[in-house]
Amino acid sequence: MSRHPVIPIAVDSRAASARRSEPRGGAQRPDSPERRRFLGLMAASMALASAGCSGPPQEKIVPYVEMPERMVPGVPLFYATSFVDHGYAQGVLVESDTGRPTKVEGNPQHPASLGATDVYAQASILQLWDPERSQTVYGGGQLATWDAFRAALRPRRVAWAANGGAGLRILTGTVTSPTFSDQMAAFLARYPHAQWHRHDPLHDDRALEAARLAFGRPLDTQLHPARAAVIVSLDADLFVGHAAAVRQAQDVFARRRATNPGGSRLYALAATPNLTAAIADQSLALPPQEIERLAWRLASRLGVDGVPQDAFPPPRHPDAARWEQALAAALNAQRGRALIVGGGSLSPATRALVHAMNAHLGNHGATVAYIDAVETDPVNHADSLAALADDMRHGKVDDLFILGGNPVYDAPADAGFAAALRQVPFSVHLGLYQDETGRAAGWHLPQAHNYEQWSDARAFDGTAGIVQPLIAPLYGGRSAHEVLALLAADGAQGGHALVQDFWRRQAGAAAFDDFWQDALMQGVVAGSAARAVDPGRPRVPPPPALPDPPSGALTLILAADPSVGDGSYANNGWLQELPRPFSKLTWDNAAILGRATAQTLGIDTGDVVRVSAADAGAGAAAVEAPVWIDDSQADGVVTLPLGYGRTAAGAVGNGVGFDAYPLKTRAGVHGHAAVRLEKIGRRHAFAVTQHRLDDEGRDVARTVSLTQYRRDPRGDYAPEPAQDETLYPQYRYDSYKWGMAIDLNACIGCNACTIACQAENNIPVVGREEVARGREMHWIRVDRYRTRLGSHDDVPGDEGEAKQTRTVFQPVPCMQCENAPCEEVCPVGATVHDSEGLNVQVYNRCVGTRFCSNNCPYKVRRFNFLQYTDDKVTTLWAQRNPDVTVRRRGVMEKCTYCLQRITRARLDAEREGRRIRDGEVVTACEAVCPTTAIVFGDMNDPKSRVNRAKASPLDYHLLAELNTRPRTSYAARVVNDDPELA
Amino acid sequence: MSPRSRHTQDLSTPSELLGGSWSHAAFSDKIAARAMGYPVSKPGLAAFLFTFVGMLIFLGAVAWLVFKGVGIWGINVPVVWGFAITNYVWWIGIGMAGTFISAALLVTRQRWRGAVSRAAESMTVFAVAIAGIFPILHLGRPWFFYWLAPYPNVMNVWPQWRSPLVWDFFAIGTYVLVSLMFWYVGLIPDFATLRDRAGTMPGRRARQVVYGLLALGWRGEARHWARYETASLMLAGLGTPLVVSVHTMVAMDFAIGNTPGYHSTIFPPFFVAGAFFSGFAMMLTLVIPLRRFLGLQDFITGRHLANAAKILLANSWLLAYGYCAEIFTSFYSGDQFERYMTLNRMIGPYAPVYWSLLFCNVVVPQLLWRRGIRHDVRWLFAISLIVNVGMWMERFIIVVSSVHRDFLPSSWGMFYPTAWDWIFLLSSVALFAWLFLLFVHFLPVIAMADMRKLIQERAEEPA
Amino acid sequence: MSPRCYGLLAEFESAEALLDAVRRARADGFDVEAYAPFAIEGMSEAIGLPRNGIPPVTLFGGILGGALGYFMQWYSAVVAYPLNVGGRPLNSWPAFVPSALELAILGAALGAVLGMLWMNGLPRLRHPLFAVPGFELATRDRFFLCLRADGARFDRARAQSVLDALQPLRVCEVPA
């Protein structure tokens, strides 16, 4: 095995469970030297490099010079901080192993997390250690220093003082940080003619417009799906892509799991596949215009006043009419307990209408609430950037400071930002990477990473949280706070002082120290959540014009990519290799088409097409994109994921996929753009991890309709061979008996488990070619099946049922079979059972016959066909989990139920002479799961959560007929289908 | 003789199996002379160089494999076994016929054994040696292959005896050793002949020493002959069940697995039959050119070839039965996975390979019903080649097409061979040919002692 | 009789002649060695070795190999380091049979071959007979009869006469 960094590790008893009770490292003197010590330890790990066949090298032990208080070498500490994505905070606890941040967990105290996180928070730790992050200041394309930059600033400051900042512009993304807002206010007060522009490619301008239309002011909508019996999603994805996603996932599934099937009914209308539609009880794919028409007709049917009768003709889709009735019926039946969510591609008017419908149904205050916008000074980002670009073109801008973001790459095409930037005499870019903008701007400044800086940010509900650094900036980066302060005055304070000053003013000097300690320890500022406001009766705007695309053209949807988002994560190997939830595509994006549409256009998956704006003539913006056909895509709609085709992302992200931003226009932000597709004859090979969505009638991911389930709740949905059908004596597992239960009702396919596992278990990234060969390494994969409802009672398969097919996501870790087929065939005993029934894989014993993988019916074993673990880039060593062996070439590996976490808990329990408590061992996948679909624990403990989960009649074992006796079991998905729509 | 009598008389009277009128001396000299290092013919040299290069390529490929890892092959999850295991099973199958011919025919006192036994045994030794290399090469960490062997170690751990791979390890190990012994024991008297011949010739001192060492000082004493004969008979008696058991173990490598297409009780006999099939085919492939170029037609007569051809024919029917049985049981079982696996073989992505293997192994051999074809070496040679290819494809289908679509559709995948896969297959064939050429050049291609016995018997025959 | 003599060697044309000569010489009570290029039918009886020790050695080797083979598996899997492998019992005897079988065969084969060599006193690279001119033909097409000088009732003259009576191609003395 390879030698991994530093010391073998045990665990602080208080840290036993990352999620529940962690030590509050907050009290530590933040910039205390220990944060930097890790570099010494790095030196150590370098000394460990490369174990040749000449035996291990002389290894060094590098102690501290001054041992930081509360620090036990080899025992990880957890620090509460906030992961800020697109301006909004997600509370996290970051694990620090002797000064090295190695893993991110959710912060149970934080409203946007409640202990879970999304994939980005998990992947952020790799971003921190990314060796390609910007490491130095660049001036005019030349290597420069911070001092040089400060020198260059001085004359500018003089100029601003003279002209009050005329021609001084600052461009940021979405800002919720109280400190930054305060700084900015002060700055603008000081330079009254300076202007603050906003640009965030994924900012939901339409929501803002909708709020203005409906209430005349910017309000944020707060959803309480936990209180809703009926949820109707109008092309909205509740579970990904916005600040409240993780939280909403938990709320929705609070009443939708195996323990209480049918707690709510979820209807989803979607133009392009999204997780909400996938998990919905009833879903229908419609083009966005159709969805909006249906919304207006529905509104008038519900009698929302101000809505014109028959504003639109009935939608053409055969099922639309039935849906209209069914939805109206369901919503009327559940007034006050219903929830309508509008999102994604709906035009502002229709989203305003949604507010009106909720009000009309009496959902206000029940399932929907409103708060003042969390974003500081909310503006329409598209307009804000366009205005800036205009001024730049007309030479009105002398100094432009781009604090974060990458507008050169992701600004709407018609803003012409890149060109305009060249006309700005003094342009500065602060960024994590020297990206497209960093290269175009006059100056580039390395930005401190989220985990390297002091800052603060608000959550979706306004709750403020402090961002504290886990480690001193690796590359001398600075935060936006510090740079803004630097603009105002030379030799300004550091981020720590800035943030403290602001909060001292809030909390009052007297109580400040306790306030500060508490804020750092909890990761949230107590009682800072926004109060709900009375929005008043929403106005219903006139119906929007909903032109269908001209014949032969398709409606264009530009969506954030589920893996790389707007492109800012393009250089993150974990995310690039994370299979996209629906296509299971890796290292790529694709133009998504519905099957019928593709057939009419004579296009097949893998064909490369040129996508160009329908109205524009020749020479207009066009992108070349390979096509991917997805059955749950609406016909007449093409979806282009954003965030690819980067040119200055880094070695990982450059040249992956195609760049769809050229098709993004300001107009498109408001209406529905139409595009034409034409084949250009080229073909493209995708790297896909799952080739079959059909379960071949094998009923792997079981579904059962609620009606059928109600008919016999105790019905056996999974016949299994009896335990005593064997001539052999049974092994007994008396001490602990670890097991896992996975609830298919609650799995939304967000992939958080996959990437959390990757972070926890040092799972390597193999790259595009290897994935294409079928060699991905993920220990827990999320399979996607399109199954027919109740497919396990032998319904003759007719394709007419097609509309009844549903997507089921099935996470598949190692089943930890008691009669493990893999073990029997290993010639060297490299995989055997331990006395607690774990199917352990002993890497250092494995010779790599791979017979175990052949014999594993679940194919959860992964093999290091080549040297996948990067043993050259030393910063990546620092990220690795010292509790988990790093595997080298030629050995088999697989899920171990997070053996290292079990061991932690066992050591603590043993030292204290007690048994391990239920919930003390939380596997990485369980910890991160937003819906708690995964539960792990001791099957010998009758009261354990896992036993309660397994008690459900829906509980079944995968391929039980093989009598492998898996410890991992699944709860069949109960679909609360609407008889009206059957 | 009359057409009637041909059919009535014993198939293996010496006169039938020995052309010309050879004396002990003349025969011994003819065979021994070849080993005395006379200049090689041009085509012979060309063949040697060609195969030599192939052998070097094989070594180079192995070096690269060990340096880079098995990832240079097309294998993946689910298809973790590809060409390496296919080649292994194929070669080990070829390695069966040798011992079987010598051993089984010796036990059953088939006189026609003598002429072909030496060539067959050599074929066995080389084929098994090559077969033995592949399982080691296919390991992720080949340098630890010895962990399959039980030996006292500081880890206190042992092989996992329940694994068919361990059974196989012992089976192959035993088989290699026993067939080596069998081969060598047969060679001892011939080495003595070569030693003595070299001693009488000028400038052959080196050969005299080498052959002398190998002959272990054999001098043909009557008591030695007695024990020698018994020992050979014992080895033969052991060899016959060994041959069967070895390929049974190879079959178990798959049959013990739970994968549809592997997990089948018919595999052991099925594999054994297949082994004989490919073994005899390869023997014909080697022997036909051998007798042509070395002028051995008098010793390896048409009768020998015809007999081999008949066994080939019989074997092809055994295989045909195996194929049918597989299909039948998979449907009879009512197991959906089995059923799908079978259909997938017939109409899945690897269907072309499946159908062409049926053509090569079942259809083509039916030509051998015709006496004319059985006695036409050109036909026999062509057919033997086709069968070799067919058998390789069969191994491929078993190894790959079974696992590439097993239980969970989500993890189905495809195996596409890389250039390295082909290099290993082809260069291993070259390596085999190279070894065989060396054998032809340095060792008596026919077991002289056995043949002298045959000559003696013919002399005693009532004319 | 000089002790420096190994024996008296007679060369014959054919296997039959040798067989006949062996019978006669043994009848006259000589210690006989017969050399031939192949195993002659009936020679072992004629030379007085109707059966030999190879089969029992082979059997012994087989039993030893098999027994050790099984014991090794049982010991390592049950006593030395017991491990739960896929829920199979520690002593999974059916799974232990194959390896034991192979080892039994190996043991037997080694027994047969090594036994044969040992009983034949091989390897012996140097032997008085090799010094005899023309003896190299013994591995080609000639048949030799040797009356051992250290035989109990060996007498130079008598031996000479007996051999002459057999009309060999030639007779010569083999120096020790």
Place this chain on the structure above:
Amino acid sequence: MPQAFSPTSILTIKLLILAALLAIVAAILLLEWRMAPAAEEHAAVMQPIMFSHKHHVGDVGLDCRYCHTSVEKSGFAGMPSTQICLTCHSQLFKDAPMLAPLHASMATGKPIQWNRVYDLPDFVYFNHSIHIAKGVACIECHGHVDQMPLMTRQASLNMQWCLRCHTHAQAHVRPLGDVFRMTDMRKLSEQDVVELNRLYHLQDRRRLTDCSTCHR
């Protein structure tokens, strides 16, 4: 025809065979030696500061935990920070040239790099705290540290050695009070063993020899 082999040549052949056998044995031994860890067993390991356990433990009588602070809390016993050394050496022998690196470290903030004596492979997860908690004495693995001027490795550290205790745990534990003592293990009576077992409730052999106990 002359003999093919003269007596001398036969002798040479025999000698050659013998030589071949010896060569094989030698090769194996050589490999063994090459694979051995850097710090040889029972061989003193040079350190940047010639630190004497004999002096500090044997003569001065410091407790192990004074320097190895985390041995009871962590898998890693903990190496003394420069600070800890200086608690005494800011007064004692402060000008001794031997201690120059120490003061240098404090001045520059650069840690002292000690050479590992007990180096386990990285796929083995040894945890000090649990062994201490279960009554496995320091001396069990580290030997008479109080008599070592320079630290030497007292155990092979190979798996066999670990299993010695893991197969018969109860025979290798002593009362908690004696864990840090440098006195030899006194023979435990039957009744002691039972007593200690009750105290520590040691895991059974099966659990202690699970692969997952040491490998992850």
